[in-house]
Amino acid sequence: MAADQPTPLFERIALIGIGLIGSSLAHVARRDGLCNHIAVSARTQRTLDTARRLGLADSVTLDAAEAAAGADLVMICTPMGAYEAVARAIAPVLKPGCIVSDVGSVKQSVIRDVGPRLPEDVHLVPAHPVAGTEHSGPEAGFPELFQGRWCILTPAEGTEPDAVERIAELWRRAGMTIEIMDANHHDRVLAITSHLPHLIAYTIVGTATDLAENLKQEVVKYSAGGFRDFTRIAASDPVMWRDIFLANREAILELLGQFSEDLTALRRAIRRGEGDILMDVFTHTREIRRGVVEAEQD
Amino acid sequence: MAADQPTPLFERIALIGIGLIGSSLAHVARRDGLCNHIAVSARTQRTLDTARRLGLADSVTLDAAEAAAGADLVMICTPMGAYEAVARAIAPVLKPGCIVSDVGSVKQSVIRDVGPRLPEDVHLVPAHPVAGTEHSGPEAGFPELFQGRWCILTPAEGTEPDAVERIAELWRRAGMTIEIMDANHHDRVLAITSHLPHLIAYTIVGTATDLAENLKQEVVKYSAGGFRDFTRIAASDPVMWRDIFLANREAILELLGQFSEDLTALRRAIRRGEGDILMDVFTHTREIRRGVVEAEQD
Numbered sequence: 001m002a003a004d005q006p007t008p009l010f011e012r013i014a015l016i017g018i019g020l021i022g023s024s025l026a027h028v029a030r031r032d033g034l035c036n037h038i039a040v041s042a043r044t045q046r047t048l049d050t051a052r053r054l055g056l057a058d059s060v061t062l063d064a065a066e067a068a069a070g071a072d073l074v075m076i077c078t079p080m081g082a083y084e085a086v087a088r089a090i091a092p093v094l095k096p097g098c099i100v101s102d103v104g105s106v107k108q109s110v111i112r113d114v115g116p117r118l119p120e121d122v123h124l125v126p127a128h129p130v131a132g133t134e135h136s137g138p139e140a141g142f143p144e145l146f147q148g149r150w151c152i153l154t155p156a157e158g159t160e161p162d163a164v165e166r167i168a169e170l171w172r173r174a175g176m177t178i179e180i181m182d183a184n185h186h187d188r189v190l191a192i193t194s195h196l197p198h199l200i201a202y203t204i205v206g207t208a209t210d211l212a213e214n215l216k217q218e219v220v221k222y223s224a225g226g227f228r229d230f231t232r233i234a235a236s237d238p239v240m241w242r243d244i245f246l247a248n249r250e251a252i253l254e255l256l257g258q259f260s261e262d263l264t265a266l267r268r269a270i271r272r273g274e275g276d277i278l279m280d281v282f283t284h285t286r287e288i289r290r291g292v293v294e295a296e297q298d
Numbered sequence: 299m300a301a302d303q304p305t306p307l308f309e310r311i312a313l314i315g316i317g318l319i320g321s322s323l324a325h326v327a328r329r330d331g332l333c334n335h336i337a338v339s340a341r342t343q344r345t346l347d348t349a350r351r352l353g354l355a356d357s358v359t360l361d362a363a364e365a366a367a368g369a370d371l372v373m374i375c376t377p378m379g380a381y382e383a384v385a386r387a388i389a390p391v392l393k394p395g396c397i398v399s400d401v402g403s404v405k406q407s408v409i410r411d412v413g414p415r416l417p418e419d420v421h422l423v424p425a426h427p428v429a430g431t432e433h434s435g436p437e438a439g440f441p442e443l444f445q446g447r448w449c450i451l452t453p454a455e456g457t458e459p460d461a462v463e464r465i466a467e468l469w470r471r472a473g474m475t476i477e478i479m480d481a482n483h484h485d486r487v488l489a490i491t492s493h494l495p496h497l498i499a500y501t502i503v504g505t506a507t508d509l510a511e512n513l514k515q516e517v518v519k520y521s522a523g524g525f526r527d528f529t530r531i532a533a534s535d536p537v538m539w540r541d542i543f544l545a546n547r548e549a550i551l552e553l554l555g556q557f558s559e560d561l562t563a564l565r566r567a568i569r570r571g572e573g574d575i576l577m578d579v580f581t582h583t584r585e586i587r588r589g590v591v592e593a594e595q596d
Contacts (some may be wrong), residue, residue: 007306080571105523130523134587150520176479189516192506194523200498201524203561205583210492210556218487220589222448225403225492226499227427228590229527235587238580242573249568255564258508260558267554270547275540280535285503289432289533291518292526 006053009170010035014071016064016086018042018051019237020132021103022077023141026056028174031143041067042138045149048152050138069093076102081243082110087117088195099163106247107154107183114155123163126183128152128190129171136237147175154183191251196259198241199252201233307334307468312369314362314384316340317535318400318430320375321356321439324354326472329441339365339493348436367391371468374400378407379541385415394419396460401427403488404545405452405481413454421461422483426450426488427469434535445473452481489549496539497550499531 013035015022022040024075025179029035041064041215042048050063061067068074068090076086083102095102102110110126120123131149151171168178174271181189208219208227223231245252269277309454313320313334320338327333338355338554339362340346346358359365366388374384381400392398398420400408408424416422429447431438449469466476479487506517506525521529543550568574 005456041547065322068348095545102334125512130520132523140431149522150326152520189513189520190523192509192513193520193525194503196505197524197528199564200502200561202580202583203564204494204498204557206564207553207557207560207577209586210488210560214584215487215490217589219491220586220593222428222450222487222491223590223593224447225430225488226495226531227491229531230495231587231590232585233524233527234580234583238577238584241580242576245547245568245576246571246573249571253565253569255505256561258564259502259505260561262505262508263498263554263558266501267551267558270543270554271551273544273547275544278543279536281504282500282532282539283527284498284507285532286536288507288514288518289529291515292521292529295518 008033009166010073012037012039012071012073014039014041014067014074016067016074016076016081016090017078018047018056018138019077019240020136020140020145021129022075023051023054023056023138024143024145025075025077025103025141025174027141027143028146029093030055032173034170034173035073039067039071047138049248050089054138056138056141060106063142064089065093072097072098072168074098074100076100076104076114079237079239079243080104080106080247083110083241084117086115087114091117091119094119094122097123099123099125099166100124101121101167103127104247105194105244107152107186109247111154111156111183112209117254123175124156124162125159125167126154127167127171128154129174129176131176132193134232135233136240144157144175149176150179151176152179152181152186154181154186156183187248187251191248191255193251195244195248196255198233198236199245199256200259201230202241204230307464307471308371310335310337310369310374312337312339312365313355314339314365314372314374314388315376315380316345316354316436317375317538318434318438318443319427320373321349321352321354321436322441322443323373323375323401323440323472324349325441326444328353330471332468333371337365345436352436354436354439362387363391367406368393371464372396372398374398374402374412377535377537377541378402378404378545379537381408382411382415385412387416387498389417392417392420395421397421397423397464399423399465400423401425402545403492403542405450405484407482407545409452409454421458421467422454423457424452425465425469426447426452426484427472427474428492429474430528430534432533434538442473444469447474448477449474450477450479450484452479453486454481460471462475485546485549486487489546489553493546493550493575495544495554496531496534497554498557499528499544500539502528583588
């Protein structure tokens with residue numbers, strides 16, 4: 001290690017799954033010397049070959065347990081539907097004192113699916129780096145993905161503070177600002193800021209795919225009027241999003257109920273020509289936008 | 299006029315209303331010497347003062363008829379709900395052979411609201427420059443707004459070809475590519491590419507405004523996960539959009555019916571844990587995105 005490199009945070013990091021988030025984290029680890037060894041496991045040899053070619057892995061394997069063995073950090077970066085199986089597979093080989101973390105968009109389900117399967121001498125620190133693009137796979141990753149974004153940690157009460165701090169420091173090095181939050185609260189916030197928008201975008205683009213072929217071509221042609229933003233959102237990884245919707249089912253269904261009511265009210269106002277009702281809603285939504293712009297999220 | 303300036307397309311252009319689109323067109327007219335005089339009318343003296351200050355008007359008036367008198371092009375750039383009143387006001391003073399056009403996002407309603415009020419020796423060429431931002435008002439305009447975008451013209455059958463060509467040339471000079479389309483077809487295409495996306499964005503941001511105050515602050519904070527794109531769309535001018543939804547009521551209501559059915563199907567799949575149904579929809583939506591990217595709309 002060069003003298004000007006910071007001390008590695010971990011000796012061996014195991015990345016279980018290496019899509020957009022996993023590969024971006026690997027880029028950061030390489031750039032900043034966050035660890036001495038990156039072990040990568042994936043479901044296909046092709047993904048492993050790609051990870052190797054990009055210089056993101058010191059060792060690769062199709063077996064999650066093999067990657068996790070001896071690691072002081074196991075970061076689960078698979079779609080959330082695979083978490084339980086991953087936890088079962090790695091549990092027997094985890095090093096005492098090892099930290100298990102993840103990058104999923106739902107956090108209660110991690111505590112439910114992963115927590116009970118881990119040995120007692122292992123620390124679970126669920127994390128959600130709130131960052132992404134519509135692209136997926138190991139080639140989509142880049143080290144600046146996390147820069148200036150939030151990372152939300154949702155450790156259960158009583159989690160070893162040192163373990164939480166090490167995960168916080170990892171994401172700080174990636175450029176993120178850390179928030180600690182209750183998992184239930186996280187899932188409700190993300191349901192509105194991310195999960196519902198994605199579900200709606202998938203729906204509206206899906207509605208368009210059912211249009212007559214001649215109309216569909218023109219929809220693509222004139223997509224700049226608003227539809228284009230939805231197609232970008234609806235191009236995100238299907239497996240990842242299927243698993244998110246199923247993992248955060250309750251919060252999403254509750255919110256969908258409210259959204260459907262609100263949409264029905266607007267639909268009724270349009271049908272009846274009640275412009276005042278439309279104006280009222282459209283004026284209020286501007287306030288939220290002001291908040292977003294002021295929060296420098298833009 | 300300088301020797302290297304192209305020949306003006308019009309002697310006198312009247313802009314009835316000068317928001318984002320009107321002011322951007324005025325910038326283009328100034329930049330390229332498209333006319334010798336820009337007459338601007340608006341509802342408030344403040345808007346007229348701004349137009350003057352920005353150098354976008356040679357004459358200003360609160361009276362649409364005064365602006366339109368003697369113009370060889372009258373461009374209606376108000377919210378669509380004002381079209382009928384504008385048409386009534388300007389009809390008596392229009393110069394024979396004058397062209398009346400507009401920039402609205404719905405086109406059948408122009409033919410319905412404006413057409414019957416104009417004298418027979420005046421040419422109506424409804425137009426829709428498909429361009430915009432979430433900002434509004436005369437200070438939001440800039441000459442590059444139209445560059446590389448589509449402009450859809452929907453002249454009624456039998457419209458004087460020279461008049462159509464002059465409007466086409468105006469928007470070509472602004473950097474747009476021209477399409478001629480049936481007004482009914484235009485309204486159906488735009489309902490899906492623009493009107494429904496805006497309505498949905500308004501709804502989802504409206505749903506968020508009803509959340510408990512502590513949750514709302516966090517929604518703003520973590521908006522990068524998808525919600526932010528919706529807030530941008532839902533920050534568009536409320537009056538303009540109220541009028542669009544009312545003007546294109548039928549096409550929007552029909553589409554909303556399909557959208558609601560599709561959303562209900564996804565909701566049911568989430569509730570029942572039917573991941574295959576979700577995967578099927580999410581995989582198909584990627585195809586539309588590919589089309590959009592290939593069409594170089596992005």
